[in-house]
Amino acid sequence: MARLNKPLRASEIAELIDGSFIGVDVEVKGISPLVDAEEGDVSFLWDRSSLKDLDRSKASVLVVPESFPSIEGRSVIRVRDAKRALAWLLRKLFKREHPFKEGVSELACVEEGVLLERGVRIAPFSYIGRGSKVGSNTVIYPFVFVGDEVEIGEDCVIYPMVSIREGVKIGNRVIIHSGAVIGSDGYGFIPSEEGAEKIPQVGIVVIEDDVEIGANVTIDRATIGETRIGKGTKIDNLVQVAHNVVVGKDVLIAALCGIAGSSRIGDRVMMGGQVGVKDHVSIGERSVIAGKSGVTKDIPPGSFVSGFPAIDHREDLRIGAFIRRLPELFERVSELERRIKGEDAEDHIKER
Incomplete structure (x- = not known):
């Protein structure tokens, strides 16, 4: 549950999320899942399957879609989209504060030729390589490694234990969670009788604006050219993006996916957990790839596929x-x- 810094009336909550309020204007002290809610909490329901848990919930206020049936005995706020209303409310009421002050810690290492714009925060035990640039109001947490000639945009947050290798370019408002590695060598080897011969990986990684990268994600640098993650894309934890992959704009990639080299993922594609994508294939824009699917050939735009090998979802069923x-x-x-x-x-x- 999330406790409010100060209590609000149910009518105030409704105003914050642009909802229509019905019932007793009770005091709200926290936000909780329906089954865990106590008296004085507000809970959000976005599908009718949640109604089965209503009788055992103590929530004082319910936020529901406009299409929901009448609910007796509770204060109710009706909204167009309950899930989005929850996001709005959390964003307005819970702003994450960074635990260290503006400037560069004496325990951080910043090499020569680094450009730090106004409002930057560099925490202890972080390293910023030669010739790198960090945009205004960006926050770099402890134990972050930033290699030489890296560009990081404005209002970014780089959490502990992230490695950003040389030459990587990161846009504005990017969030990178702990343990991610951006710009490691791509998996490029030539088998021979003498063993595997490594292909030098001399390309870069480009992360566009408003991307969020989960914990322990690995995004490999290109062999030559660039690996690119498009604007607004959100990548869950433990995802592997191989060399020369191009991910489009506003793509959603769930945990444990693996995308092999030189594949292309179109704009607004949604990938469920544990999806595997073969090298050199294209997934058309606005396609949905169900969890645990294996994509072995090109997928047309607007498709919904599942299974291994991935085929039309209805056929797979x-x-x-x-x-x-x-x-x-x-x-x-x-x-x-x-x-x-x-x-x-x-x-x-x-x-x-």
Whole structure:
């Protein structure tokens, strides 16, 4: 649960999220999931499946979509989009404060030729390499490594233990969570009788504006040219993006996905968890790739695919339904075989 710094009335909450308030104007002290809510909490419901938990919730105020049925005995705020309303409220009421002051810590190492714009915060035990640039109001947490000739834009937040290798270019308002590695060498080797010969990786990584990169994500530098993550893209934890991949704008990539080299992901694609993408394939814009799918060939724009290899989702469901019936079909075929063998035996006896 999230406790408010100071209590608000239900009507004030409604005003903050542009909602329509009905009921008793109670005092709200916190925001909680429905099943964990206590008296004085507000909870958000965005689909009707949540209604089954309503009787065991103590939430004083409910925020629901306009399409929801009437709810008796509770103060209710109706909004167009409950999930977006929650995001608005959290953004307005809970601003994350960075725990160290503006400027460069005496325990940080900033090399020669680094340009730091106004309002930058460099925490202890961070390293900024030669010739790098850090934009205004950007915050770099402890134990961050920034290599030579790196460009980091304005209003970025780089959390602890992030490595940003040489030559990487990062736009404005980018958030990179702990353990991410940006610009490591791509996986490029030539097999030979003498062993695997490494291909030098001399390209860069470009991260455009408003990208968020989860914990322990790895984004490899290009062999030559660039690996690029488009504006507004959000990448969950533990994702691997290989060399020379181009990810479009506003793409959503869930945890544990792996995108092989030189693939192209179109704008507004959504990828579920544990998706694997083969090298040198293209996924068309606004496509949806269901979790655990394996993309082995180009996907047209606007597709919804699943399975391995990934095919049209409806076809994959149909095939899955047939597969689940295989034990039953096997038993039926076996029974038919037994009957046929029995009839053959009876015919043989009659002939004798």
